[in-house]
Amino acid sequence: MLVSLEWLKDYVSTKGLAPEELAEKITRSGIEVDAVIDRASGMDKIVVGYVVSKEKHPEADKLNICQVDVGEEVPQQIICGAPNVDAGQKVIVARPGAHLPGGIKIKKAKLRGHESNGMICSLQELGIEGKVVPKAYAEGIYVLPADAEVGADALALLGLRDTVLELGLTPNRSDALSMLGVAYEVGAILSEEVKYPEIAYSTSSDKAEDLLKLRVEDLQANPMYVAKVVKNVKIAESPMWLQHRLMAAGVRPHNNVVDVTNYILMEYGQPLHAFDYDSLATGEIVVRKATEGEKITTLDDQERTLKASDLVITNGKEPVAIAGVMGGANSEVTASTTTVVIESAYFDGLTVRQTSRNLGLRSDASARFEKGVDPNRVVPAAERAAALLAELAGGEVLEGTCIVDELDKTPARVVVSPDFINERLGMKISLEDMLSILERLKFGVEAANGLLIIDAPTRRQDIKIEEDIVEEIARLYGYDEIPMTLPEGANQVGQLTAYQANRRVVRNFMEGAGLYQAVTYSLTSEALSQRFALKAEPVTRLLMPMSEERSTLRQSLIPHLIEAAAYNVARKADSVALYEVGSVFLGQTAEGLPFEEEHVAAVLTGKWLDHAWQGEKKEVDFFVLKGIIEGVIGKLGLTERMTFVKAEVAGLHPGRTASILLDGEQVGIIGGLHPAEQKAWGVKDTYVMEMNLVALLQANASEAPLGYKPVPRFPAMSRDIALVMNRATTAGEVVTVIRSAGVKLLKDIKVFDVYEGEKMEAGKKSVAFSLTYFDPERTLTDEEVVAAHNKVLKAIATIEGTEVR
Numbered sequence: 001m002l003v004s005l006e007w008l009k010d011y012v013s014t015k016g017l018a019p020e021e022l023a024e025k026i027t028r029s030g031i032e033v034d035a036v037i038d039r040a041s042g043m044d045k046i047v048v049g050y051v052v053s054k055e056k057h058p059e060a061d062k063l064n065i066c067q068v069d070v071g072e073e074v075p076q077q078i079i080c081g082a083p084n085v086d087a088g089q090k091v092i093v094a095r096p097g098a099h100l101p102g103g104i105k106i107k108k109a110k111l112r113g114h115e116s117n118g119m120i121c122s123l124q125e126l127g128i129e130g131k132v133v134p135k136a137y138a139e140g141i142y143v144l145p146a147d148a149e150v151g152a153d154a155l156a157l158l159g160l161r162d163t164v165l166e167l168g169l170t171p172n173r174s175d176a177l178s179m180l181g182v183a184y185e186v187g188a189i190l191s192e193e194v195k196y197p198e199i200a201y202s203t204s205s206d207k208a209e210d211l212l213k214l215r216v217e218d219l220q221a222n223p224m225y226v227a228k229v230v231k232n233v234k235i236a237e238s239p240m241w242l243q244h245r246l247m248a249a250g251v252r253p254h255n256n257v258v259d260v261t262n263y264i265l266m267e268y269g270q271p272l273h274a275f276d277y278d279s280l281a282t283g284e285i286v287v288r289k290a291t292e293g294e295k296i297t298t299l300d301d302q303e304r305t306l307k308a309s310d311l312v313i314t315n316g317k318e319p320v321a322i323a324g325v326m327g328g329a330n331s332e333v334t335a336s337t338t339t340v341v342i343e344s345a346y347f348d349g350l351t352v353r354q355t356s357r358n359l360g361l362r363s364d365a366s367a368r369f370e371k372g373v374d375p376n377r378v379v380p381a382a383e384r385a386a387a388l389l390a391e392l393a394g395g396e397v398l399e400g401t402c403i404v405d406e407l408d409k410t411p412a413r414v415v416v417s418p419d420f421i422n423e424r425l426g427m428k429i430s431l432e433d434m435l436s437i438l439e440r441l442k443f444g445v446e447a448a449n450g451l452l453i454i455d456a457p458t459r460r461q462d463i464k465i466e467e468d469i470v471e472e473i474a475r476l477y478g479y480d481e482i483p484m485t486l487p488e489g490a491n492q493v494g495q496l497t498a499y500q501a502n503r504r505v506v507r508n509f510m511e512g513a514g515l516y517q518a519v520t521y522s523l524t525s526e527a528l529s530q531r532f533a534l535k536a537e538p539v540t541r542l543l544m545p546m547s548e549e550r551s552t553l554r555q556s557l558i559p560h561l562i563e564a565a566a567y568n569v570a571r572k573a574d575s576v577a578l579y580e581v582g583s584v585f586l587g588q589t590a591e592g593l594p595f596e597e598e599h600v601a602a603v604l605t606g607k608w609l610d611h612a613w614q615g616e617k618k619e620v621d622f623f624v625l626k627g628i629i630e631g632v633i634g635k636l637g638l639t640e641r642m643t644f645v646k647a648e649v650a651g652l653h654p655g656r657t658a659s660i661l662l663d664g665e666q667v668g669i670i671g672g673l674h675p676a677e678q679k680a681w682g683v684k685d686t687y688v689m690e691m692n693l694v695a696l697l698q699a700n701a702s703e704a705p706l707g708y709k710p711v712p713r714f715p716a717m718s719r720d721i722a723l724v725m726n727r728a729t730t731a732g733e734v735v736t737v738i739r740s741a742g743v744k745l746l747k748d749i750k751v752f753d754v755y756e757g758e759k760m761e762a763g764k765k766s767v768a769f770s771l772t773y774f775d776p777e778r779t780l781t782d783e784e785v786v787a788a789h790n791k792v793l794k795a796i797a798t799i800e801g802t803e804v805r
Helices: 020-027 179-191 240-248 254-266 349-359 364-372 377-393 419-423 431-440 466-478 498-512 558-569 622-635 675-681 693-699 731-740 782-796
Strands: 003-004 032-038 044-056 064-069 076-080 089-099 109-111 115-118 163-167 203-207 213-216 224-231 272-276 283-287 296-298 303-305 311-314 318-322 340-346 396-399 402-405 413-416 444-448 453-454 577-587 593-610 617-619 642-646 652-662 666-673 686-692 715-725 745-756 763-775
Touching: 003 419, 020 032, 020 163, 020 179, 020 296, 044 349, 064 558, 076 115, 179 431, 213 224, 213 402, 213 666, 224 283, 224 377, 240 254, 240 340, 254 364, 272 318, 272 377, 296 318, 311 349, 340 377, 349 364, 377 396, 413 419, 413 466, 413 577, 419 431, 431 444, 431 453, 431 466, 498 577, 498 593, 498 622, 498 693, 558 577, 558 593, 558 675, 558 686, 593 622, 593 693, 622 642, 622 652, 622 666, 622 686, 642 731, 652 686, 666 675, 666 693, 686 693, 731 745, 731 763, 731 782, 763 782
Parallel strands: 203 396, 213 283
Antiparallel strands: 003 163, 032 163, 044 064, 044 089, 064 076, 109 115, 224 340, 224 396, 224 402, 272 340, 283 311, 296 303, 311 318, 413 453, 444 453, 577 593, 593 617, 593 686, 642 652, 652 666, 666 686, 715 763, 745 763
């Protein structure tokens, strides 16, 4: 928000404070002043000139030799290249010795052999941004009014002897998106009263209701609509004071009617719109929801396709504006307009925000409606606009106002005790000081029975709860007045819960294994929301998504990890190893919200490097990722409770996919992407896994993660065994049978070879296992190991089609 101090003084006294001092007070009260801008900083010797004559430069087609009266005895010769310079104009002249923004100093010079004693200036050369300069002067010099005094200070005439404060407003302070809102803030800080602009105009004998009929079909989306009718307006440039106030506020002037609506927007914070009455044709305004696919061409000459949720202003037949966002080109005020309808309304913020996002169209009006406007300024803003149109455009205001008003304007009431305020602030503020602060803020306040009964002004829609009142009192009392208090009581050393500690173990292991942590969006498209989910649940959609790609809460971490891997592969990364610990959102609670469950997932693609220094890179495969999972499971002490079972998951390769079971219950999946999926994502051999981290960590509910174990004092003994088995029998099934034998001395089982070559019988394969026997308290004898191994062999013999080679 850009605040001209000269404009601000129309509404509140600044007590003669220097701009920097006022900015400091505003910042200390809670609204940060990002910049203090002296608009005339460094500029001098800039005056009003009169172009007496103009002739073409004999040596340059694009230059003109001008004789300019600058208030001295004789006109000064100035060479100017602006295409719009002409004799008889009042212009801005920088005299020799003048300083302009950007460190430019004007000197006498010769241009193509002819002397030039100064420069005729454009507004941009005075530091005004091109985007706010009137279009008529965007490519040339600025022409001053004919009554400008020759030789006078041009900077004062242009309103540049002014300081602008740039406010960095937080979203809750939409009340300060107007000059009056800032005036209330300054008035509260300096204990000054706010003066509203005077509204006075005479009305014609014609009545507005005879020319214009008004109907609102959706009172929830538009509970209040006001229309004033002004006839016999004369479209012209606005007076200089109005143009330059708008430019100081960052708004480009257009014509007197449009400029008045923008002026009220900046003054009251109430968006207005002006319709050409004759273009309405029907003499009717109907506010309704659009029909699906209905079209309108907006003021920026873009055709917009509307949705059924969009609110539109119509002439009873077709849309003439998108409510709260932008007007339509078919009702635009033009040079031929003579009768104007001024719209001032209260549109529902959610409806405006949804329409703005649907159309990808945002405006100053929509920004204010989204945050909420003051319902008690809707009518005064329309009246103020009518008065200015009568004054500046010669219009006649028709008697009466067309209005639909079903808007609740009851101020928000907050009841709070002074003790509550002081407890929250950690200090003692007297009741008198609290009452004084609230009264300076123009809050309605009454003290009764030890409580403060407070009615917040309707412009302050951020005031809802007791803590809001605490904040208001604290910021006006002065945050720097709150005493520093050291914490009291015994210190307690913080520590991680068992869940947090074990989750850290998982993360550390994944990173130690060579994976990089990724953090991806929780929002995804509906099409991807259930892809690779451990269990499909009803999806949760956002009410107002910013895009379809971010419209639904995810039920799996895998899709976005694949997306991240594909992004890196597309940028020539030959190997990608990512993991994520994040939440998925499943089903719905009784309150209609989803259950949030933490998962861990990983994706591997490209090359994989063994961690021995001499290791060679090889392609990632199922067993690399399975080994990482087994490492995680081992760290959590769940190895003997975990199994892998062949599975089929949509999108994964049917021969390289398994379910991960904990005590027989599925807690995860692992698999290679199906070739069709790999092609769609733009990756080659890619393997993914996802596990329910909550289930894993609850299964290991020890108070701290497993620590280091001492180096064994006694040796382990191993036995290798090769089995010929049916190809349909998995190694995991064999391991399960071996463990079910209950051999206490058996500590580890590993598969170290699989053979399915020509020497094997059809339908058979050979799988070699290494079995490790160990007792931490003593050295095992050969007899003990043989006895234990025989139990294993006996268990294996129960597997159909399996025999020892």
